[in-house]
Amino acid sequence: GAGVSQTPSNKVTEKGKYVELRCDPISGHTALYWYRQSLGQGPEFLIYFQGTGAADDSGLPNDRFFAVRPEGSVSTLKIQRTERGDSAVYLCASSLGLAGSQETQYFGPGTRLLVL
């Protein structure tokens, strides 16, 4: 079946611009996570959704970052007034549920964001 997809695969933008990154989770998965991965590092948690609501957004670095999941499926990560330090690979993952056998996360290929 289809896995997690993310668009665009690459995004180059200028400092100060606004960007949107999209994630399509596996059909039927209720939980959706966003991570940021910098070179030489593991994924760093940003936010996760259970259904339509953001269950925990404690990893968002500041108020320039925002994410939505209005219908409980597709999610969009929004970054305002981008800075060079925002350059990273943004990963999305989905899982069937949150605990036990359902909590295995399946990752998308990521969006590589470069802020010039």
Place this chain on the structure above:
Amino acid sequence: AQSVAQPEDQVNVAEGNPLTVKCTYSVSGNPYLFWYVQYPNRGLQFLLKYITGDNLVKGSYGFEAEFNKSQTSFHLKKPSALVSDSALYFCAVRDMLGGSYIPTFGRGTSLIVHP
């Protein structure tokens, strides 16, 4: 608080030899533990996980991991390495205590299998 450490940035092994990629963790309660593999320009792929039960967990592509509570470790192993196993490997932990559903990932270990 939960944390995970992968003490080796890189592991080198000859094809056909056994491999081990190390992971240690720290949690307040009991851990959920995961291993993922990442190939160049790809997302992370799930290999295996430990939730409860048998300490030896078998996963995809012939990999296995052993949960050792006394040593707080969850090392990834494979009896005979393949060149195609060369990739970046990530260990992750989630503390069952505290109600958070957020895993913490290690920095990753680059596995290089030489022909």
